[in-house]
Amino acid sequence: xxxEQFRRHYRAFQKGHISRRRFLEITGLGTAAAVIAACxxxxxxxxxxxxxxxxxxxxxxxxxxSAPPASLDPLADWxxxxxxxxxxxxNLTSWPNYHDQAVLDRFTELTGVRINLEVYGSNEExxxxxxxxxTGWDVLVPTNYTFExxxxxKLLENLxxxxxxxxxxxxxxxxxxxxxxxxxxxxxxxxxxPKDWGTTGFVIHTGAVTQQPTSWKEFWDLTRSDHSGKVxxxxxxxxxxxxxxxxxxxxxxxxxxxxxxxxxELLIDVKPHLLAITSDYQPVMRNGDAVMAMAWTGDAVQLxxxxxxxxxxxGKEGGEIWSDFFAVVTGAPHREAAxxxxxxxxxxxxxAQDAEFHGYxxxxxxxxxxxxxxxxxxxxxxxxxxxxxxxxxxAAVTLTDPNxxxxxxxxxxx
Amino acid sequence: MTALAQVREAPGRWRSRAVTALLVLPASAWYFLxxxxxxxxxxxFSLGERAPAGGYAPGLTLDNYLNLPRRQTAFVxxxxxxxxxxxxxxxxxxxxAYYLATRAGAKKTLLLVLVIVPFWTSSLIRTYxxxxxxxxxxxxxxxxxxxxxxxxxxxxxxxxxxxxxxxYLPLMVFPLYVSLERLDKRLIEASKxxxxxxxxxxxxxxxxxxxxxxxxxxxxxxxxxxxxxLIPALLGGGKVFFVGNALVDAFLQSRNWPFGSxxxxxxxxAVLVAVGLYLRIAAxxxxxxxxxxx
Numbered sequence: 234x235x236x237e238q239f240r241r242h243y244r245a246f247q248k249g250h251i252s253r254r255r256f257l258e259i260t261g262l263g264t265a266a267a268v269i270a271a272c273x274x275x276x277x278x279x280x281x282x283x284x285x286x287x288x289x290x291x292x293x294x295x296x297x298x299s300a301p302p303a304s305l306d307p308l309a310d311w312x313x314x315x316x317x318x319x320x321x322x323x324n325l326t327s328w329p330n331y332h333d334q335a336v337l338d339r340f341t342e343l344t345g346v347r348i349n350l351e352v353y354g355s356n357e358e359x360x361x362x363x364x365x366x367x368t369g370w371d372v373l374v375p376t377n378y379t380f381e382x383x384x385x386x387k388l389l390e391n392l393x394x395x396x397x398x399x400x401x402x403x404x405x406x407x408x409x410x411x412x413x414x415x416x417x418x419x420x421x422x423x424x425x426x427p428k429d430w431g432t433t434g435f436v437i438h439t440g441a442v443t444q445q446p447t448s449w450k451e452f453w454d455l456t457r458s459d460h461s462g463k464v465x466x467x468x469x470x471x472x473x474x475x476x477x478x479x480x481x482x483x484x485x486x487x488x489x490x491x492x493x494x495x496x497x498e499l500l501i502d503v504k505p506h507l508l509a510i511t512s513d514y515q516p517v518m519r520n521g522d523a524v525m526a527m528a529w530t531g532d533a534v535q536l537x538x539x540x541x542x543x544x545x546x547x548g549k550e551g552g553e554i555w556s557d558f559f560a561v562v563t564g565a566p567h568r569e570a571a572x573x574x575x576x577x578x579x580x581x582x583x584x585a586q587d588a589e590f591h592g593y594x595x596x597x598x599x600x601x602x603x604x605x606x607x608x609x610x611x612x613x614x615x616x617x618x619x620x621x622x623x624x625x626x627x628a629a630v631t632l633t634d635p636n637x638x639x640x641x642x643x644x645x646x647x
Numbered sequence: 648m649t650a651l652a653q654v655r656e657a658p659g660r661w662r663s664r665a666v667t668a669l670l671v672l673p674a675s676a677w678y679f680l681x682x683x684x685x686x687x688x689x690x691x692f693s694l695g696e697r698a699p700a701g702g703y704a705p706g707l708t709l710d711n712y713l714n715l716p717r718r719q720t721a722f723v724x725x726x727x728x729x730x731x732x733x734x735x736x737x738x739x740x741x742x743x744a745y746y747l748a749t750r751a752g753a754k755k756t757l758l759l760v761l762v763i764v765p766f767w768t769s770s771l772i773r774t775y776x777x778x779x780x781x782x783x784x785x786x787x788x789x790x791x792x793x794x795x796x797x798x799x800x801x802x803x804x805x806x807x808x809x810x811x812x813x814x815y816l817p818l819m820v821f822p823l824y825v826s827l828e829r830l831d832k833r834l835i836e837a838s839k840x841x842x843x844x845x846x847x848x849x850x851x852x853x854x855x856x857x858x859x860x861x862x863x864x865x866x867x868x869x870x871x872x873x874x875x876x877l878i879p880a881l882l883g884g885g886k887v888f889f890v891g892n893a894l895v896d897a898f899l900q901s902r903n904w905p906f907g908s909x910x911x912x913x914x915x916x917a918v919l920v921a922v923g924l925y926l927r928i929a930a931x932x933x934x935x936x937x938x939x940x941x
Contacts, residue, residue, distance in 0.1 A: 357701075358899045364702050382700060462799060468885055470900065509802050510885025522783040522801065635697060638901030645896060646721040646888045 307401065307599045311580040313344045313573055314396070323570040324349045326359060327374040328557075330515075330531060333590035340577050346570045354512055355469050356632060363388045363562065370562045371571040377413035377556045378471075380424050381629035384416030389424045390561040391416075396572035400426045400579035410556040410596045413626065425558025426575055429593035431530035432616065432624060433472045433553035436514075439542045441524035449479040449548035453503055455525065461506040465514045465526040470641035471627055472527060472553060473500065473510070479550045486628040493640055500644045510645060518543060533613050534592030545613040551623035556596065693908035701902025711909035718910060721893040722917065724879075728804060728887070729872040730921075732811035736819040736868050737861065739812060744823035744860075748830075759824070762817050774810055774881045781806045781882070802884030810878040815871070819864040826860025827853075855936040862929045862940060866922060873918045890914045 313319065325337075329352045337348045351370075353359050356379050362368050364386065375383060383389045394400065402411060412418075414425035435452050442460060446452055456464040466473045475485035477496040487493065504510075508517060514526040518536055528536075533545035559578055561571045577583055584600035594614045595601060601609060608614060631637065696706035715722075743762075751758050765773060779785055781800040791797045800806050830853065838848040854861075876891030883889070890910060897907030933940045 355900065357902060361701065361899045361902050364700070364902070386700060465884075504886070507886065508884065516778070517782070520779075520783045633700060635701075635901065635903065638903065642893065642896045642901050643717055645885055646718050646893050 307399070307404065307581050308603075311343065311399065311577045311583060314576070317569050317573070319344050319346050319570045319573050320567050321345060322347050322349065323567050323574055324351065324369055324371045325374075325574070326351050326353060326368075326370045326372070328352055329354075329513075330535065331374070331591050331593075333587045336583055336587045336590070339583075340574060343577075344570070344573060346567075346573070348574075356471075357638070360388075360632075368562070369566055371565040371567045372574055373560045373562050374428060374557050375425060375560055376627070377410075377558075378627035378629050378632050380413055380416050380558075381418070382633055383560070384424055388563055390563050390565070390568075392423045392426065392561065392575075393572070394423065397426060397576045397579055399576050404581075404597050404599050407596060409626070413556065414558050414560075425560040426579055427596040428557040428559055428578070429531075429588065429591070429595055430554065430556035431593045432547055432621070433467075433476070433527070433529055433555070434533070434545055434547040436518060436526050436528040436533050436536055436543050436545055438518065438521070438524040438540075439544055446525075446546060447549050449476050449550050449552065452525065452527075452546075452548065453477065453480050453499060456503050457506050460524055463508055463522070463524045464506065465509045465511055465517060465523050466503075466507060467527050468510045468512045468645075470637050471631055473644075474637055474641060475627070475631070476527060476548065476552055477503075479548055479552060482550060485551060485553055485625045486631045488630055488634045488637065490636065493636060497640050497644060501647050504644065504647060530613065531591045531593040534611065537613060538592070547616060547620045547624070549620075549623065551625055554621060554624035554626055556626075557593075689908045689911055692905050693912050695905040695908075697901075697903045697905055701904075703904040706905070711906045712913070714906060715909060715913055718890070718893050721888050721890045722913070724804075724887060725873060725875075725889045725891070725914075726917065726921070728807060728811065728879075728889070729869055729875075732808055732815065732872050733819075733865055733869045735808065735812045736815050737865060740816055740819035740823055740864065741861075743816075744820045744827055747820070747824050748827035762820055766817065770814055771877065771881075774814065774878055777806065777810055777813070777882055781809075802882070802886045804887055806882040807879050807887045810882045811872055811875065814878060815868045818867045818871075822863035822867065823857065823860045826857040826863075830856055855933070855938050858929065858933050858936075858938055859940055862926070865925065869925075870918055870922065873914065873921075 323346050325332075325348050327350060331352070332350060337350065341347055353362075356376050359373060359375065360379065360382060363370070363373075363383075373389070375389070380389075410427055410430045414423050414427070416422060416424045435446075437446065441463070442455070444451065444455060444459065446455055452464075466476075474493070474496050477499050478485060478487050478492060480499055481492065481495050483489070483492040483495070487496075508523050511517075514523060514528065515532055515536060517523040518526055519540065528545065530545075533543075536543045537545065559575045561568065561575065565571050578587070579597070581597055581599035581603055584595045584597055585603035588595045588600065588604060589608060592614060595604075692703050693711055694707055694709070696704045696708060696710075698704040747755060747758055747762075778801065781787075786800055787797050834852055834856065835848055838852045839845075843851065874891055875889055876895060879887050879889040879892055880895075883892075885892075890913075894907055894910055894914075897903050897910060930940055
């Protein structure tokens with residue numbers, strides 16, 4: 234390893250790029266705690282902070298209902314709400330490589346609220362912890378397909394949009410990224426305000442992968458042939474099974490037993506050819522251990538920024554499109570700080586700064602306007618509509634289907 | 648007469664019993680609350696069903712145990728890598744302990760400290776370092792430069808085994824060191840006086856007398872390795888899979904607590920059986936050589 238590489242690894246580690254994602258896998262040590270916690274009587278919903286009644290009436294589409302007071306300039310800097318005691322702590326549960334530390338520090342500077350950021354590797358893990366109870370979490374960053382589950386289990390608050398004046402749904406350029414947070418679906422009640430969206434495709438190192446793959450079929454076949462031993466896939470049932478289903482042209486969200494059986498056969502056949510099953514593929518792509526990896530938008534952007542030969546491909550058969558949200562956990566111990574943080578993160582300037590760091594596309598049109606041209610024109614971040622068209626949003630059942638979960642566990646221990 | 652004595656003694660004995668009970672109480676409560684009760688919960692859970700949204704739903708079924716063969720590979724991996732790792736620790740640790748106890752002289756304290764020093768850094772970070780060593784820019788690069796081809800080391804049993812030996816070696820070295828240190832040197836001299844060579848002395852005197860250290864070291868290493876999660880997660884890359892990793896998936900990914908509980912019980916039983924067999928063999932060996940094991 235030369236000095237430059239060492240420096241890069243070291244910096245990545247300092248920033249937490251390396252160990253945090255690992256840490257998630259390691260957070261599994263909390264399993265025992267989850268079991269014990271589960272045996273304690275569950276905190277009855279409503280005994281903690283009672284969910285506030287939501288601002289928009291159920292009949293009104295959320296778009297109009299949450300228009301900010303006219304006095305609030307969307308391009309102004311954020312200021313903390315007046316006359317509200319925010320406390321001194323906020324527990325934020327999110328994903329790795331997903332927050333600009335400077336943005337979080339600025340919130341602390343403005344409010345005196347210190348942010349404890351905890352990162353996870355999958356929505357399942359977050360759900361498992363929340364179900365077990367006693368997390369002490371305030372703000373959660375769930376993905377689109379989780380709201381039905383979270384909503385039915387009453388694990389998230391119906392948002393009081395009067396406390397998030399800077400969130401303005403009419404600015405969200407694309408309704409499909411907002412709809413998933415409505416619970417019940419189609420109602421005006423929101424369980425989350427949008428953070429970013431993105432896609433799941435794969436990265437290739439063009440120096441080694443010269444076949445110019447454009448489909449998931451080629452991805453899996455090249456893994457089994459030319460690039461055996463140099464490919465990684467996510468340690469995540471939703472995407473790894475979903476993209477194996479695409480090999481056969483099935484839906485990303487299929488729970489059909491026969492289709493899942495085909496996907497399982499493919500995954501087990503491919504497994505010996507994989508370098509690793511891991512969601513932490515940046516290090517191996519950077520040092521050349523891997524030449525192809527199933528990847529999310531932001532990782533692809535970060536890799537491509539440092540190593541231009543690394544390109545991002547969306548399978549032409551389809552795959553996943555997703556969006557993430559900020560949500561307030563039911564019974565959040567620092568509820569006011571949580572709302573203040575959601576409001577802060579809904580400020581276009583803040584969103585734009587954050588996006589420049591993590592490389593995921595933002596939803597708020599006012600924030601997009603503030604981003605540099607290079608960001609807005611980057612096809613990895615904002616692919617053209619033609620490549621987005623075949624993509625599917627993950628469905629709630631894809632997350633909760635026990636057969637998919639068990640299939641994935643079987644593949645991993647095969 | 649005796650009855651009278653008993654009556655007279657009774658208050659004193661009662662008091663001493665009370666004191667004993669009071670002193671033992673904290674530890675007993677600890678074990679009861681944090682070992683017996685959780686084990687009971689585990690057992691109850693293992694007979695239940697997965698709730699529709701994940702977690703535990705009450706039930707009375709053996710399905711979770713009947714499904715255990717689906718994790719057969721994980722159990723086989725764990726068992727053979729734990730045994731191989733323990734053996735490798737013993738083979739690597741014995742000479743080191745021997746040197747420390749008998750030859751190190753004035754450097755002894757320094758060397759002993761050096762054995763512990765790595766423990767001051769988080770094992771997560773130390774294990775992570777192996778990723779770079781085994782990765783593309785590490786050993787494979789060196790081997791290729793020597794013209795010996797390009798070995799794949801990362802995410803193989805080799806990398807996991809190395810991680811185990813690296814992390815657990817001190818746990819093996821210390822009990823061995825203690826028993827070698829305590830070894831009565833006169834017995835070795837006597838053996839030599841009686842005409843035994845160095846190898847025969849080592850085999851017939853040193854090894855049997857340090858058997859308690861070997862047994863302690865093997866158990867100290869084997870049991871936690873059986874429950875290892877971190878090393879296979881980092882250095883196995885999802886390809887060398889331990890029961891510990893399957894458990895994490897059961898509880899945090901598929902949220903199938905009953906099946907996870909059944910796996911945990913099976914793992915505990917596997918450890919008990921393996922350690923029981925080992926102790927029997929060790930006890931027989933000790934008996935044949937007339938050595939006390941504890």
